[in-house]
Amino acid sequence: MRARVRAAVARAWADAEAAGTLPALDDPSAAPEVEVERPANAAFGDLASNLALKLARPMRRPPMAIAGALADRLRGAAGAGLVASADVAPPGFLNLRVTDSTYEGVVADILSAPASWGRIPAVNPRTVNVEFVSANPTGPLTVGNARGAFVGDLLCRVLEAGGQRVTREYYFNDSGAQVNHLGASVAAVRRGEPVPDDGYKGAYVEDLARAVPEDVWAAATAEGAATDAVLGAWASHRVRAMIEASLARLGVRFDVWKSEASLHDEGWVARAVERLREAGHVYEQDGATWFRSTTFGDDKDRVIYKSNGWPTYFAADIGYVTEKFSRGFDHLIYIWGADHHGTIARNKNAAQAMGYDPDHYQVLLIGWVRFVADGVEVSMSKRAGTFVTLDDLLDAVGTDAARWFFASRAAHVEIDFDIELARKQSAENPVYYVQYAHARIASIVRKAAEAGLSPAPGVEGLLAGEPEAALVRVVARLPEVVEDAVVAEETQGVTAYATELATQFHAFYRDARVVDTANPERSGQRLALALATQTTLANALALLGISAPDSM
RNA sequence: GCGCCUGUAGCUCAGUGGAUAGAGCGUCGGCCUCCGGAGCCGAAGGUCGCAGGUUCGAAUCCUGUCGGGCGCGCCA
Numbered sequence: 001m002r003a004r005v006r007a008a009v010a011r012a013w014a015d016a017e018a019a020g021t022l023p024a025l026d027d028p029s030a031a032p033e034v035e036v037e038r039p040a041n042a043a044f045g046d047l048a049s050n051l052a053l054k055l056a057r058p059m060r061r062p063p064m065a066i067a068g069a070l071a072d073r074l075r076g077a078a079g080a081g082l083v084a085s086a087d088v089a090p091p092g093f094l095n096l097r098v099t100d101s102t103y104e105g106v107v108a109d110i111l112s113a114p115a116s117w118g119r120i121p122a123v124n125p126r127t128v129n130v131e132f133v134s135a136n137p138t139g140p141l142t143v144g145n146a147r148g149a150f151v152g153d154l155l156c157r158v159l160e161a162g163g164q165r166v167t168r169e170y171y172f173n174d175s176g177a178q179v180n181h182l183g184a185s186v187a188a189v190r191r192g193e194p195v196p197d198d199g200y201k202g203a204y205v206e207d208l209a210r211a212v213p214e215d216v217w218a219a220a221t222a223e224g225a226a227t228d229a230v231l232g233a234w235a236s237h238r239v240r241a242m243i244e245a246s247l248a249r250l251g252v253r254f255d256v257w258k259s260e261a262s263l264h265d266e267g268w269v270a271r272a273v274e275r276l277r278e279a280g281h282v283y284e285q286d287g288a289t290w291f292r293s294t295t296f297g298d299d300k301d302r303v304i305y306k307s308n309g310w311p312t313y314f315a316a317d318i319g320y321v322t323e324k325f326s327r328g329f330d331h332l333i334y335i336w337g338a339d340h341h342g343t344i345a346r347n348k349n350a351a352q353a354m355g356y357d358p359d360h361y362q363v364l365l366i367g368w369v370r371f372v373a374d375g376v377e378v379s380m381s382k383r384a385g386t387f388v389t390l391d392d393l394l395d396a397v398g399t400d401a402a403r404w405f406f407a408s409r410a411a412h413v414e415i416d417f418d419i420e421l422a423r424k425q426s427a428e429n430p431v432y433y434v435q436y437a438h439a440r441i442a443s444i445v446r447k448a449a450e451a452g453l454s455p456a457p458g459v460e461g462l463l464a465g466e467p468e469a470a471l472v473r474v475v476a477r478l479p480e481v482v483e484d485a486v487v488a489e490e491t492q493g494v495t496a497y498a499t500e501l502a503t504q505f506h507a508f509y510r511d512a513r514v515v516d517t518a519n520p521e522r523s524g525q526r527l528a529l530a531l532a533t534q535t536t537l538a539n540a541l542a543l544l545g546i547s548a549p550d551s552m
Numbered sequence: 553g554c555g556c557c558u559g560u561a562g563c564u565c566a567g568u569g570g571a572u573a574g575a576g577c578g579u580c581g582g583c584c585u586c587c588g589g590a591g592c593c594g595a596a597g598g599u600c601g602c603a604g605g606u607u608c609g610a611a612u613c614c615u616g617u618c619g620g621g622c623g624c625g626c627c628a
Contacts, residue, residue, distance in 0.1 A: 041571070050570060053608070063608075091608060093571070136628080178628070288626055299555080299624080306626040313628050341556050342623045367557070368621065408576090409565065414558065414621060416565095427590075430576055436590050447587050492566060499575070506591060515587040552590075 001106065002480045005047045005096060006036040008082055012073035013051065021069045025058050032058075036096075038477070045087065045095040046473060052092040063092025070094055100469075104459040106476045110532040111455070118478040118539040122163025123486045129324050130156050132335035133247070133254075134171040137239040138182045140204055141246050141390040143419065147369050149390070150406040152335045153252045154491045155364070157543055162486035167329070168253065171320070173260040174236045182239075183232025186212065187220070204242075208235050246390050250399050251545045258323075260316050269311060269319030272354065273304055276318070281353040291318075296349035314343070318350045325356060334363045338412070341365055364489070367414040378419075388419060397426045400546045404431035407544045408495035430499055434537060435549055437502035440509065441534040442550035448515045448527050455531055456524035464522075467512040468529055474504045475529075475536050482543065491544060498540045505533050 013034070016022040025031055032054035039048040052067035059066060071086035071094060073079070079086065085097040110117045132152025135145050156166045173179070185199035189209035195201050212220075212234065220230040240257075247253065263269055273289070276282045281292045287307030291314075294301055304315045324332055336344075344363045352358040371378045371388070378388070393402060396419060405422070408430075409415055448454070456462070463469045481497040514526040538548040 037570085039571070040573085044571070048571085050609095053570080056608075089571075091571090173628075176628085286626080290626095303626045308626080310626090312626070337622090338557065339622055344556090365557075370621085405564095412557070413565085416563090418564085428577065432590055433576085436588080440588055440591085444587055451587090488568090496566065496575070503575095509587080510592055513587065551588090 001098065001102065001476050002036055002038075002047060004082060004102075005098065006034055006049075008074060008079050009036060009049050009051060009070065009094070009096075010034045012070045012078035013055075015073045015076075015078050016069045021072070022055075022066060023059055023061070027058070030058060038480075039093075039095065042473075044089065044093070045085070046098045047096045049094045049096070050092075052088075052094055056092065064088060064090065067092045067094045100463045103469075103472045103476055104462050107462060107472060107528060107532045108459045110475070110535050111459075111528060114535040114539075117535055118161075118482050118543070120162065120479050120483050120486065123483065125163050125165075126331045127165045127167075127329050128159055128331045128333060129167045129169055129327075129329040130159070130333045130335065131169040131171055133252075135243065136173050136178055137236040137243060138178050139200060139202065139239060141243050143371060143388045143390060143393045143417070144369065146250075146390050146393055146402065147406055148335055148337065148366055149247060149250060149252050150403055151364075151366055151411045153250075153545060154403075154407055155333070155335070155411075155489060157545060158485050158489060158491060161482055161543055167255045169256045169258060169324075170254040171258050171260065172240065174233065174240070175259075175261045179232035179236045180228040181232075182235050183220075183228035183230065186231050186235050187227055190217070204239075208238060211238070246394075249391070249394055250402070258320070263316050263319040263323060264311065266323075268323045269315050272318040272322045272350075273315065275322070275354050276304075276350065279353055279355075291346065291350055291353070293346045293349045296345075296352055298345045298349055302346045314346060314350075317343075317347050318354075321347070321351050321356070321361070322354065331360050332362065334361075336363055336365055338365045338368050338414075365412055367410075367412050370414065370416050372416055372418045393419065396423045397429075400431050400435070401426050401429040403544060403546050404429060404495060407491040407546075410490060410492060430495070431546060432552070434498045434502045434541065435547070435552060437505045438534060438537045438541070438548045439550055439552045441505070441530050441537075444509075444514050444530055445527070445534070448523065451515055451517050453515060453517065453520055453523045453527060455528040456521070459525075459528060462525045462529060464525075465512060467508045468526070471504050471508045471529060471533060474501050475533055478536050478540060481540070485543070494540055494543055498537060498544075501533065501537060501540070505530075505537075508533075 013022070017024055032051065034049065034051055035054075036047050036049045039045060049070075052063045052070060055061070055066050056063040067088040071088050074083045074086040074094075074096065079096075082099060082102055083096055084099040087095045089095055130152060133141070133145055133149050135141060141149070152168070156168055159166050181196070181199050182205075185195045185201070185205050186209050188195050188199065189206055190212060195205070212231065216231070216234050219225060220227045220234075244254075273282065276291060281295060282304070283290050283292060288303050289305035290301045291304050292301050302314055303312050304318070305311055321332070348358045348361050348363075351361040397405075401422070405417075463472060477497065481493055484493050485491055508529075512526055514523060514530055516523045541548045
């Protein structure tokens with residue numbers, strides 16, 4: 001609807017120019033974009049445009065006069081069937097109302113094709129790889145990992161809503177020092193010895209120690225066996241399964257699990273370094289191999305292979321970039337904690353140095369989550385065993401409430417999360433307010449069926465009353481909300497919208513009785529509108545991965 | 553010192569150039585003879601950290617400044 005009105009305003013401008021009531025621009029390339037938005041105050045109408053204000057300077061005309069000329073056109077052919085009224089307000093706003101028949105058409109569309117309501121034309125169709133969570137399998141996911149998991153999944157859903165093909169990817173390191181430390185910890189606990197200083201503590205280590213099969217234990221402790229590595233490999237495998245189960249619980253599944261070791265084993269790292277070397281961006285110094293990141297604006301060069309010959313983490317990253325692009329992705333997105341921002345430049349630079357477009361290497365930083373319990377910050381350490389697991393969080397507040405919490409905040413800002421407060425307030429969470437509206441409609445629909453009432457076959461005259469007119473205006477906005485979310489790659493607008501729609505429906509419920517056997521015709525019309533609202537709520541929640549219950 | 557993020561109501565946060573800055577929670581006061589009270593209605597509460605600048609118009613853009621967070625390894 002917003003898009004249709006935007007097109008109508010553009011048409012009005014062109015018509016006025018052709019008719020000579022508005023002058024042509026001296027410099028057509030400087031023409032402003034036609035913008036149409038929802039005014040903050042509903043009294044101004046359904047949609048408003050600031051086009052006249054933008055055109056005042058280039059046209060050297062007062063904005064009110066330009067707005068007047070546009071309004072004339074919109075009242076005529078340019079707005080035929082769509083624009084019910086066009087008014088001008090100082091300093092030069094163009095305020096528009098949309099015809100009832102347009103809104104009735106929206107309701108008819110929703111009822112005839114509920115599943116596609118809210119789907120929008122592809123905004124920027126790409127094949128995208130989204131890598132997120134990527135916590136190493138040395139312990140269960142914590143609340144610290146929770147935000148990345150939710151934000152990553154929400155981003156994927158939003159990208160898909162915008163018509164993009166998305167692969168969800170989890171990168172992990174199942175070899176190396178950390179995994180050996182895990183193996184050593186398991187071995188120590190199994191033997192009843194204290195866990196080493198650089199080992200892992202916590203109940204899950206004890207669980208792992210108890211669960212070690214006899215044959216694994218025998219192999220790990222055999223003469224000459226690398227005990228820590230063997231046990232670590234077994235334990236990390238098992239931990240990974242735990243992680244996968246936790247993620248499944250929050251409705252997150254990954255398409256690809258990629259191990260760091262495989263990037264080395266399959267030669268991706270070596271080939272990528274060779275590619276950089278051939279392009280002249282690699283040099284040796286102090287026995288180490290360096291990438292000349294400063295060529296691309298980094299503040300220092302970066303080590304690829306250490307002087308002892310071992311690759312850095314960065315080396316694997318370089319190989320991984322080539323591996324991902326080789327799979328046909330044209331856009332890579334990384335979701336990292338804000339503490340990793342210092343590593344963006346080197347990775348982006350390396351991608352550029354290998355011939356990739358740096359714009360196709362996108363990093364989304366997630367703001368720090370400060371966990372507090374009753375106002376006091378809780379420090380989280382896997383090694384110290386002092387952490388709250390993701391499963392604990394879900395036990396406390398539930399998946400829907402947790403999803404809503406993260407979906408309603410910008411991904412990059414730091415936030416406080418008080419798990420005790422969340423537990424206490426989980427019953428007050430706005431997500432239930434929205435779900436309640438959905439369940440209430442479902443109940444009304446059931447009641448209506450019992451009373452022998454059915455939705456009106458047509459939608460004509462649907463907006464006879466004020467409650468109907470107010471509700472349909474919110475319902476009709478879903479595609480705009482989805483489009484804005486896709487463009488911004490953020491979901492706060494969706495939660496805000498769902499809340500507003502629920503509020504509007506509750507008001508409608510108060511003012512307009514739906515189930516009324518004394519007036520079956522009006523009941524049928526209101527029922528149609530209620531159904532359209534229910535679909536809209538369900539589709540908005542679905543975009544967030546949140547359930548829309550029929551009763552609660 | 554340098555880089556990135558951040559400062560909006562009592563609390564947690566929306567609002568990235570438009571008209572009277574919003575929501576949830578909390579506080580105070582009302583509303584169940586009728587489709588679900590997990591609801592509705594109303595009230596109090598803000599010099600958008602501060603100071604300049606750009607603009608017809610700034611919470612939003614620019615500069616400076618003060619406060620908070622996170623980084624600045626041949627760690628991962």
